[in-house]
Amino acid sequence: EPEVTQTPSHQVTQMGQEVILRCVPISNHLYFYWYRQILGQKVEFLVSFYNNEISEKSEIFDDQFSVERPDGSNFTLKIRSTKLEDSAMYFCASTEQGLAAGELFFGEGSRLTVL
Amino acid sequence: EDQVTQSPEALRLQEGESSSLNCSYTVSGLRGLFWYRQDPGKGPEFLFTLYSAGEEKEKERLKATLTKKESFLHITAPKPEDSATYLCAVNSGGYQKVTFGIGTKLQVIP
Numbered sequence: 001e002p003e004v005t006q007t008p009s010h011q012v013t014q015m016g017q018e019v020i021l022r023c024v025p026i027s028n029h030l031y032f033y034w035y036r037q038i039l040g041q042k043v044e045f046l047v048s049f050y051n052n053e054i055s056e057k058s059e060i061f062d063d064q065f066s067v068e069r070p071d072g073s074n075f076t077l078k079i080r081s082t083k084l085e086d087s088a089m090y091f092c093a094s095t096e097q098g099l100a101a102g103e104l105f106f107g108e109g110s111r112l113t114v115l
Numbered sequence: 116e117d118q119v120t121q122s123p124e125a126l127r128l129q130e131g132e133s134s135s136l137n138c139s140y141t142v143s144g145l146r147g148l149f150w151y152r153q154d155p156g157k158g159p160e161f162l163f164t165l166y167s168a169g170e171e172k173e174k175e176r177l178k179a180t181l182t183k184k185e186s187f188l189h190i191t192a193p194k195p196e197d198s199a200t201y202l203c204a205v206n207s208g209g210y211q212k213v214t215f216g217i218g219t220k221l222q223v224i225p
Contacts, residue, residue: 004158031211041217043159043202048211056211091158099147099206104213106158 002026004107006092012113013082021077021110023092032075033093033104034067036060043091049075050098082114117142117207119216127222131192136219138203139185148186149213150179151202159202162188193223 005024013019025032034046047057049067066078075094079086089111093104118141128134140148147166151159163172165181172179176197178189188201200218207214 033211043204043215045212045214050211058212089156093158099211099213103161103164104149104159105161109156109158 002105004092004094004105006090006107006110008110009108010111010113012115015084015114016081019079019082019086019112021079021090021092021112023075023077023107024073025075025092025094026096026105027073029094029096029105031055031095031098032067032069033095034077035091035093035106036088037091037109038088046077046090079112082112084114087112087114117205117214119203119205119214121201121203121216121219123219124217125220125222127224128190128193130194130223130225133189133191133193135190136188136201136203136221137185138188138216140203140205142205142207142214144207145205146208147206148181149204149206150177150186150188151204151215153200153202153218155200162201190221193221195223195225197221198223 007022032049037043045058047061048055064080068076089109091109092107120139122137150162153159163179168183170181176191180187200220202218204213204215
């Protein structure tokens with residue numbers, strides 16, 4: 001069964017450092033997303049990406065965050081200068097037809113710990 | 116702004132003891148209500164999408180229903196492997212984002 005894969009599974013970094021989280025969405029999917037979940041809190045939308053551009057972003061997704069699809073398979077989330085409050089589980093998701101089809105396929109997540 | 120409230124926050128059932136989880140929502144034009152299952156340390160796993168009031172969907176021991184203000188996830192004769200956090204989420208308007216509730220953590224005791 002096709003799946004969304006994310007790397008690394010866990011990253012520990014120092015405050016102020018840059019972090020890149022990587023995702024390989026399901027191959028025939030066209031819509032890509034990043035969500036995050038701070039421990040014990042809700043899953044929160046960060047950004048959606050379609051046709052090589054951001055289609056929507058939340059208030060959380062400020063200038064410290066960026067996304068990129070550098071090639072035909074990878075989808076990355078970059079945090080330029082990490083803060084303590086960026087510590088969370090980051091989930092990549094994809095879907096073939098956008099949310100009209102309903103189902104988001106999530107990866108296993110990348111746990112980011114900022115010290 | 117879309118809001119999703121789930122209750123109870125935690126539920127402990129004996130194996131075979133049926134129950135329901137509640138999700139109440141406030142949106143400006145519901146396009147879809149979703150149920151996901153999340154195991155500890157994992158990403159959410161899709162269960163159901165409901166689009167309009169009166170709609171029902173079933174999968175094994177789970178049945179999801181939808182009204183204009185809330186959705187229920189009914190669990191019939193649960194087994195220990197049904198233990199997980201169940202997340203409710205909504206999509207509204209012309210937006211690409213999905214708004215999640217905090218979830219109900221279900222524990223099924225053998």
